[in-house]
Amino acid sequence: MAAKRRKLGNPLALAVLATLWQKPMHPYEIAQTLRRQGKDSSTKINYGSLYTVVQNLQKHGLVEVTDVERQGNRPERTVYGLTDAGREELTEWMSDLMAVPVKEFPIFETALSVMGVLHPDEVVRLLEERLNTLEVQVASGRGALEKLYETLPRLFLVETEYQLHMVQAQAEWVRGFLAEVREGTLPGVDMWRRYHETGELPAEFQ
Structure with a gap:
């Protein structure tokens, strides 16, 4: 099953649709809500x-102007809300993202694919440095998550759990490699190793 190609594939568009799903907002309020x-x-x-x-979402009929706020001498603020088409797009897009694994291309994978350009000892040194950083991230991420559990339902922390799990998995793989x-x-x-010491590319690598 392949994910459908969408009119707007920008993750920020998804975040905006999901934010407006909560209630109509003006763009500044959307930004504040995303941060908060x-x-x-x-x-x-x-x-x-x-x-x-937001303008592109409006152009595609996924959001619409629901109000224009005027407060004293402040500039007008246009409030946007989801249309029925926007709700449908949000639901379909979320369903695709949840169900269909998509091949992504993290830059670390690219670096691993061409790591032969470095001497093995240099790769060891650099990966040791990476592993140290990952272990610090795991420790701080675990502490932050435990603190967040005290004030937020776990439902709102699943992406943080996932991020921590992926960092732990990467650290475990790097450690073994x-x-x-x-x-x-x-x-x-x-x-x-011999290639870097002699400058001759082994036949097996060609």
Whole structure:
């Protein structure tokens, strides 16, 4: 099952639709709500693009103007709400995202795919540095999560749990891979090392 191609695929558009699902808001209030609810820790949010995203959602009929607020000498604030089409799009999009795994391309995977350009000893040094950082992230993330559990229902913390779990999984993998490179048990590590010491690319690598 493939995910449907959407008119707007920007994660910020999804965040805006989900925020307006709570109630109609003006763009500044949307930004405040995203920050207050911590959505900027799970979604890459460019607040400078927020007005453009809202306008694009309106152009596609997913949100509509529901009110124009006027308070004293302040500039007018246009309030937007979801249309029926917007609610339907939000539901369908969320269903796709929850059910259909999509291949993503994290830059760390790209680096691993071409790590042969570095000497194995250098890779060990750099991954040790990465592992130290990951372990600090795990410890601080675990502490932060325990603190959040005291004031928020777990329902609102599942993305934070997932983030922590993925950092822990990455740390575990890096730890195991490091041991293989250090101990020389990684298949091909001798040829990899020899290439950097002789400058000759082994036939198996070509």
